[in-house]
Amino acid sequence: MVGLHEYLVVSGLLFLIGAVGVLTRTNGLILFMSLELMLNAVNLTFVALARYTGSLDGHVFVFLVTAVAAAEAAVGLAIFVSLFRLHRSVNVDQMNAMGE
């Protein structure tokens, strides 16, 4: 059996990669995908801990997180489409004016 710490390290690595992606990229869509990656890294922690505690509560949390992430994807992408129509770009560095 693979140890709990191995799952946690993989999850930590994925979370870090997602965090670096969010901090470094300027393309809004890749930023968004990095965010999804971070959510998934946390989900892996939930599932691993659920297995190693023998309780199903973690699975329910992952289920709910998945639903919220799907909702976030729908709204986020709709916002990006609107922003693209406004600025002809999804580069977040160029979006520095509020209420224009």
Place this chain on the structure above:
Amino acid sequence: MERVLFYALSGISVLAALWMITRRSPLSSALSLVVTFLGLAALYAMLDAQLLFVVQIWVYAGAVMVLVLFVIMLLNLREEESRMAAASWGRFALCGILALGLAWKAFGVLAGVRGIAPPVSSEFGGVASVAEILFTRYLVQFQLVGLLLLAVVVGVVVLAKRAR
């Protein structure tokens, strides 16, 4: 055998994730993220989470990524970022150093965690057992998610309409 499978799957997931944040074209980023999601789904299966294995493939690798790919193709984003490349390499290096520092601390803790997997019945993680706890102890949360999805449907329709 299980260990080999675990290292292969997690290696593929982590490499695909690295590939995702380093690609310039959003399209190849999205496709490598699909690989990461599929690798994670397989890891869920190894952790006896049958329902989540299916949900991960349907909702993440399926629905969410199809939506992302659809938007990328709709907006025709190909080399959007290439002219920013010079500026972002310095930022990339800085964040990499910060992440390594964080990793040093976090993995010191995570690698010390030990756990013994208790034996579970073959029902563990199946549809029936997850549904049972979802519709009893977490019924309120489940209903709230339903409400959230309704709000999202309305919100997206409003966003799409106003943009015209």
